[in-house]
Amino acid sequence: MASMTAETELKGLMLASQEGDAAAHRMLLERLSRHLRAYYKGKLAQIGRGATEAEDLVQEAVLAIHAQRHTFDPGEPLTPWLHAIARYKLIDFLRRNRAFMADVPIEEASEVTARDDHLSVESSLDLRRLLKLLPEKMGCAIEAVKVEGLSVAEAARRCRISESSVKVNIHRGLRALATLIAQRAQT
Amino acid sequence: MKTDELIAALSTNVEPVNRRVVDRSVGIALAVGVVVAIGITLIALGVRSDLTTPRAAIFLFLKLAFAIGTVGAASLYLTRLARPGGERRVSAGFAALPFAAILLLAGIRLGQAPSSHWDEMVMGKDWLECLISIPVIAIVPFAVVIWAVRQAAPTNLVRTGAFSGLVAGGVSAIGYALHCTDDSLPFVALWYGGTIVLCTLAGAILGPRLLRW
Numbered sequence: 001m002a003s004m005t006a007e008t009e010l011k012g013l014m015l016a017s018q019e020g021d022a023a024a025h026r027m028l029l030e031r032l033s034r035h036l037r038a039y040y041k042g043k044l045a046q047i048g049r050g051a052t053e054a055e056d057l058v059q060e061a062v063l064a065i066h067a068q069r070h071t072f073d074p075g076e077p078l079t080p081w082l083h084a085i086a087r088y089k090l091i092d093f094l095r096r097n098r099a100f101m102a103d104v105p106i107e108e109a110s111e112v113t114a115r116d117d118h119l120s121v122e123s124s125l126d127l128r129r130l131l132k133l134l135p136e137k138m139g140c141a142i143e144a145v146k147v148e149g150l151s152v153a154e155a156a157r158r159c160r161i162s163e164s165s166v167k168v169n170i171h172r173g174l175r176a177l178a179t180l181i182a183q184r185a186q187t
Numbered sequence: 188m189k190t191d192e193l194i195a196a197l198s199t200n201v202e203p204v205n206r207r208v209v210d211r212s213v214g215i216a217l218a219v220g221v222v223v224a225i226g227i228t229l230i231a232l233g234v235r236s237d238l239t240t241p242r243a244a245i246f247l248f249l250k251l252a253f254a255i256g257t258v259g260a261a262s263l264y265l266t267r268l269a270r271p272g273g274e275r276r277v278s279a280g281f282a283a284l285p286f287a288a289i290l291l292l293a294g295i296r297l298g299q300a301p302s303s304h305w306d307e308m309v310m311g312k313d314w315l316e317c318l319i320s321i322p323v324i325a326i327v328p329f330a331v332v333i334w335a336v337r338q339a340a341p342t343n344l345v346r347t348g349a350f351s352g353l354v355a356g357g358v359s360a361i362g363y364a365l366h367c368t369d370d371s372l373p374f375v376a377l378w379y380g381g382t383i384v385l386c387t388l389a390g391a392i393l394g395p396r397l398l399r400w
Contacts, residue, residue, distance in 0.1 A: 020203030029194040037190075059193050064400075066197045068340040070204035071270040084272030084342040092399075109272070127188045127196065146196040167202075174197075178400075 006035075006113045011078040018069055029062055032082065034116035036061050039086055041117060053093075055123040056181070061089045063178045083109035130180050138173030141166045209339045213266050216335035217258070220328030220355065224362030227324050232366040242370065250364035250375055256285035257383060258357035261350050265332070268347040269339035277346070282353065286380050293376035311369030314378050320366075321359045321382035322389070329355035329390065333397050341398055348394015349387050356386030 010031060016024035040054040040061075064085050072081050087107075127147070131139040137159055144155035145166065156163045205211075228234075237243045260282045267273035297305055311317075332351045341347035360379050369378075 018204050020201055022198050022201040025201045026198035033190050058190055062193060070206060070208050071339045080272040088342040123188050145200050149199045
């Protein structure tokens with residue numbers, strides 16, 4: 001019944017994260033990243049790809065989970081939602097790398113939380129370098145609020161934009177960042 | 188970059204999210220789509236002139252019931268499809284119910300009529316106008332529905348695109364019904380149903396291009 005417990009715990013963290021609980025959000029992303037790492041390492045090993053590419057995918061999926069957490073319906077279990085994102089990002093990666101879809105066998109949703117793996121390697125990406133590729137306001141807003149932990153008001157002063165503009169730029173910037181990571185992860 | 192650094196960055200200044208955003212976006216898209224479809228019909232085609240007669244009112248009601256039923260079922264599923272993994276909570280059979288109902292009614296009407304009338308009942312006066320108008324009117328509603336779905340994260344892009352097309356086609360039929368004077372159920376079943384199916388197919392083809400995230 002290990003997977004049932006994982007589902008209950010992870011869903012609890014997700015609901016708290018949706019309410020804006022930063023500690024729960026961090027714990028959720030940390031735990032999910034371990035499950036995702038095990039999942040992607042397993043999948044990529046089947047087609048002869050390495051740990052660095054698995055880590056790129058982990059980060060893509062973590063960013064997607066963060067940016068799309070509003071799409072999780074609290075009336076539904078978390079595992080199929082998570083599995084759908086993990087598999088979508090995997091297939092997207094394989095398509096970009098011209099691997100055949102047939103390489104991804106049919107699987108159960110529970111597979112995504114079946115194991116975990118905390119042996120992370122560095123991905124091929126550098127967050128600060130990626131931020132420099134974003135439009136100036138987006139990069140500035142994300143760096144100030146997300147990397148340095150400034151408040152929205154402080155970030156607004158530093159980036160010389162309004163507070164609501166900081167929020168919009170972070171939202172759009174994270175989406176753009178996910179796209180950049182996807183492009184960089186192309187091998 | 189280490190994944191831990193990314194997670195630390197994402198966990199700084201976490202804001203609560205609005206869980207209703209997906210349903211709300213689809214709802215807004217529906218409202219805008221209906222207004223646009225009716226607006227285009229009124230401006231480009233005009234309302235049918237015999238609207239005050241009981242016969243016209245009854246057929247307008249039937250056409251609207253079919254179109255609204257289609258839009259209702261399809262948009263309910265679209266709010267599920269827009270979410271990751273939502274495709275497992277969608278039954279195409281339920282979405283096809285309005286089509287089954289109109290086909291059944293059309294079949295009964297044809298069965299009651301002598302076969303010499305069938306040609307006129309099926310082809311009507313203006314099948315070509317219907318064939319062209321419903322897909323053309325559906326373009327703007329389709330674009331708005333795609334915008335709404337892009338606020339979320341669909342993971343089955345073909346099916347989500349198909350349901351977006353189905354919603355847009357149904358919304359378009361709501362507008363076109365105000366103009367159309369072909370009052371026979373076999374006509375509605377073939378030309379309304381057929382053009383909405385065309386919109387659905389177009390959506391399925393465009394979905395993977397338009398909805399990637």
